[in-house]
Amino acid sequence: MHKILIKNIQELVQIREYNVKNVKGNEMNNIPTLKNAWLAIEDETIVSYGTMDNWPGISDWSNLEVIDAEGRIVLPTYCDSHTHIVYAGNRESEFVDRINGLSYEEIAAKGGGINNSAKKLQHSHEDDLYQAAITRIDEVIRQGTGAIEIKSGYGLSLEAELKMLRVIKRIKENIPIPVKATFLGAHAIPLEYKNNRRAYIDLIIDEMLPAIAEEKLADYCDVFCENNYFTPDETIEILLAGQNYGLISKVHAEQMSNYGGVLAGVKVNAISVDHLEYVAEKEIEALKHSDTMPVILPGAAFFLGLPYPPAKKMIEAGLPLAIASDYNPGSSPSGNMNLMNAIACIQYGLSPEQVINASTLNTAYAMGLSDNYGSITPGKKANFIITKEISSLAFMPYAFGSNLIDKVFIHGKEYKGI
Ligand code: NIG
Ligand code: FE
DSSP states (O other): OOEEEEEEEEEEEOBOOTTOOOOBGGGGGOOOEEEEEEEEEETTEEEEEEETTSOOOOSOOTTEEEEEOTTEEEEEOEEEOOBOOOOSSOOHHHHHHHHTTOOHHHHHHTTOTHHHHHHHHHTSOHHHHHHHHHHHHHHHHHTTEEEEEEEOOSOOSHHHHHHHHHHHHHHHHHSSSOEEEEEEEETSOOGGGTTOHHHHHHIIIIIIHHHHHHTTOOSEEEEEESTTSBOHHHHHHHHHHHHHTTOEEEEEESSSSOOSHHHHHHHTTOSEEEEOTTOOHHHHHHHHTSSOEEEEOHHHHHHHTOOOOOHHHHHHTTOBOEEOOOBBTTTBOOOOHHHHHHHHHHTTOOOHHHHHHHHTHHHHHHTTOTTTSSSBOTTSBOOEEEEEEOSOTTHHHHTTTSOOEEEEEETTEEOOOO
16 A cells, blocks of 8 residues: 655645535635645545644554655645537637637637537547647646546537547546546537527437437536527427436536526536526526536636626625636637636635635536545545645735646646656
C-alpha cells in the first residue's frame, strides 16, 4: 500500500462530512477549513486529516511518502460538469466576426456556430478527435480539474454522434480522472433539416437514442432549449425518451433568452440546468422545489458578452449553485476552472468561498459524483490540488491571470501527464 502524508498545510480547504451531497443558500457562504493541517492518503483514498498540533499516530512508516506543504493551500480538485471538449478545429474566425459586430445568433444564421463545428467534425477521423481532446484534457487537469463531463452534439447525424460518443468512451477508458458522457444530439437543428425539424427530432428519438443505449455510450442526455434550437416541449420529449434508456437529463437553459429550459428541466427532474443568464423569479421558485442543480458557465457569458446570470440572487433565495467551464470552440474556448471562479467573483459578486463550493462539491453533484469527489472527506478519492505559496484562498480568484497551482493529485498520484 502506498501512503502519503502531507504536512504543514497552511490551510486545508473544503473538509466535509461524508453525507454532505451539496451546499445551498447560506451554507455556500462558508467553507470548512483547517489551518496548519495534515492530510493522510492511502492508495487512492483520503483516510484522515488533522492539525499539526495533533500529529497522526502512524504506526508503520514504511512506504510512507511525506510532502511538506509549508505556505501552501490544499483543496479538492475542481469538477467540471459541463464541457464540449471533443471537437474538430477552432472557430477563431467567428470570434473575429463578433469583434467586428456580428452576434452569436447572426453567425449561426449564416452557417457558423454549432453547424460549423458539426461540418468539421463529420469529416474528422476518430483518432484525430481523440488526440486533440487529450491535449485539451491534459491542460485542464494541470489547471486543477479532477473530474469532467463531456458532451456530444457536434455530430448531428447518427454516424457522427456515435463517432463522438465513441471518442468520449475511449477518453473515459484512458484518462485518470472520471468522465461522464452526455448525448447532446439536440444541440442544433442540422442545416439539412431546417425545413423539417420534426424529422430530426424523430431521428434523435428513434435512431440515435437506441443505438447509443445499445453501445452504452452515454450517462446523460442534454438539450439546447433556446429560440431557433429546441422548444421546451421538444426538450421534454427528447429528455423523457432519453430517460427510457436510463439517461439522466440535463438542459442548456435560459442562455440567450427566458425561454423555458429551466422549467422543462425541473419537470423531468434533470440533474442540472446550465447557463441561466435569463433566469427570472419563476425559475428560481421552481428550482427551490427540486433536486436540480443550477449551473452557471461564466466562460461562455464572458466570451459572448452575455448579461450576467443572477448568481447571488439564486444563492440568496436559498438555492445551491455550481460552476462549470462549458469548454467549447464557439462560446468558451477555455476549460480553466480558476478563471471561471475568478469571473464569478469579479463580475457576479460571488465570494471566494461561494465559488469554491460551486466548483467542487456542487459541480460534483451536477455530475452525479459527490459521493466520491468534490470535498476533502475520509473515504472519498484523493483528488486534490496543492497550490503554490499563496497568502490565502481569496488570492486564487484575486490573482486571476496567474497559475497558482503547484501539483495536482489524481486518485492519490501526482499528475504528470496522460
Ligand atoms: O454551451 N449553448 C449551446 N452550446 C454551447 C455553444 C456551442 C458552440 O457555439 O459551439 C454552449 O455555449
Ligand atoms: Fe454547453
